[in-house]
Amino acid sequence: MITINGERLLADLYDLRKIGAFKTGVHRPTLSEEDMVSRRWLCDKLDAFGHGAEIDGIANVIGRAPGKGPHVLAGSHIESQNEAGWLDGALGVIYALEAARAVKEAGTFGERGVDVIAFADEEGHFGNFFGSYSFLGELSDETIDGAMDRTRGTPLREALEKAGLTGRPRRQIERGRHSAFLEAHIEQGDWLEANDLTIGIVTSIVAIWQFRIVFEGVQNHAGTTRMAIRRDAGVALTELCHRIHETFPEVAAERSVWTTGRITLQPGAPSIIPGRAEMLFQFRDADLAVLERIQAHLERLVAESNTAGPCSARLEVISRAIPAVMDGRVQDAIETAAEQIVPGRHTRMPSGAGHDAQNVARHLPSGMLFVPSIGGISHHWTENTSDQDIVAGGRVFAAAIGELLAAAE
């Protein structure tokens, strides 16, 4: 079994936390100065034990193990959301760093080792998983040309140039180099904490199905238009929300989630009956059959609203992803490691959030492990995990990599 140095792991994480510190969290948006400082810091750490590291043309950091392989690819993302938590992404990168170092130090795997990767922009400041898409050969130059920072409006090309990355090649995955991919992450929910568990073995990453629901009525004067003749698009919308709230539990699965994130009434004035109303609605599940069952139900509710009137209602699909199933053997490797290190304190569970592993899973046998989030908090600077859980997660992560490297013999 690979043995990591827990103190060194924590020291690295705490050092990284200082870069772009914001309250008890960090502010390291993709390609910001703080982000680039953290990427160069990571390169230095990788170079220090002979993993030739580079920042490529999309800002992915790649530290290559010296042998011929097959290696395990491991990592996550290093940038943060704006003014957000210190572990989201960073934890998985430092686990990979420490595991690579520990494998090197063990010296028992011959040509095999751990390639470490810190994907750029998993948090979507400029787009949608640009780092992993680029690494997997799924990101075009045209998409990069058109992208800009959602908060600051800076074009991605300009941000890349300012970061000194213009002209650098975008590195891509080499066929046959890796036997598996492993990513660790904070859970971002409260399931592990609520059940007094230390390790979540991800079975699949849920798919998000996103919809826009549009209601068309008749805009009119809110004082002179009698209730009986109104065609208030806002009322049609809130009544549909009520039907969703009332009936979704009947068709959803145990871990399905559904959310109305935005409601817009037009024109949105206090004394005007809304003539048009829109809602952004999404649901998530790890099971394609459940997703399809939920959509069929949603279609029924929208059709009922449309038929009942007095407003028209229509459902527009924004996106429907396929759930990413994690590789069974990688799950087994994590479970074996977890049972050795935290016996009985691990569980298999889906991931409700998206991660780079969902993309890598199309190319390599992939797996993920979770450690508990205190209070289930994430995407906020108060996000945290106990040192004890961090170290336990790092041990399981490295031990699982040991299992995978041994199996690849």
Place this chain on the structure above:
Amino acid sequence: MITINGERLLADLYDLRKIGAFKTGVHRPTLSEEDMVSRRWLCDKLDAFGHGAEIDGIANVIGRAPGKGPHVLAGSHIESQNEAGWLDGALGVIYALEAARAVKEAGTFGERGVDVIAFADEEGHFGNFFGSYSFLGELSDETIDGAMDRTRGTPLREALEKAGLTGRPRRQIERGRHSAFLEAHIEQGDWLEANDLTIGIVTSIVAIWQFRIVFEGVQNHAGTTRMAIRRDAGVALTELCHRIHETFPEVAAERSVWTTGRITLQPGAPSIIPGRAEMLFQFRDADLAVLERIQAHLERLVAESNTAGPCSARLEVISRAIPAVMDGRVQDAIETAAEQIVPGRHTRMPSGAGHDAQNVARHLPSGMLFVPSIGGISHHWTENTSDQDIVAGGRVFAAAIGELLAAAE
């Protein structure tokens, strides 16, 4: 009975429609170039038959009858909403112009006549009934100092200066000069049309009670936060909307109306559970007891939502006006005139919209008459009324003024 010239009335209305024409409606926001052209046009019309007219320091147009009085004050507003209808306001001004002209031509009322007024900014581009408040001595210079155009952001002082009105006095009502105030307006609803009627005699102008309802929950990740532990402020809001929709008919009166004009979920992102939600809600009725009953019910619903959880809910009062009762003798004068001109085709009814008459009613016996709006449409450039109804309304308006002048002997 006063006899008006129906062709002249229509010709004036159609001429006014050309100023700031927008599709089949008009665009004459307060103090815009088009608005000022229309005010000077009205002054010329008034001067032409000896009603010394002026535009005062707030842009009210006042055309004074030559005699000592007591006069009837008559008019409405001449500016339009942005890109809106051609009759909203303009109709009442031209009715007053034609009635004043006809009274002058009749030559049978001695010292008595019709003062014509076109109030500024009834449509609220800069504020809230600034023209009538100013005329009634209820508008401070400080309020003017702080006002700016809601669409364009121009300070009112700057707009007044650009219109050449800086330094002009703001004229105020003279105690004892008038025996009554009469305003005509398009109905802006479909009651007259639906009941095949020509004249609405306004009994009272409904009061608007406006509220903000605020829900506080917990913002969280829409993928990783289980349904069971969510505190989704948006769901709390739409459930309250459902309760309003379901139960308001039980407590409201026949003509009560209620409207949710705006809903805001925060942060309003597709993948974030709203931690805060707000709605702008209003209801209207002409009966204070009904308004109070409705508010008590709303308070109950909000308290129920708050008690049931999982989000807090609170009701904030934005404004609560008092319904403006129209003077009984003025109503009788309109009814007498209507029964002569359109026998059996008139009804007493409340006004669901606000009008300058609600302010003037605090100072003078006041009344309003409505003519039908085709399809009930208003606040839109397609707003319209048939020429036949326009002329019939003008006849009733002038005849009612004849009744009031005769009664003031």
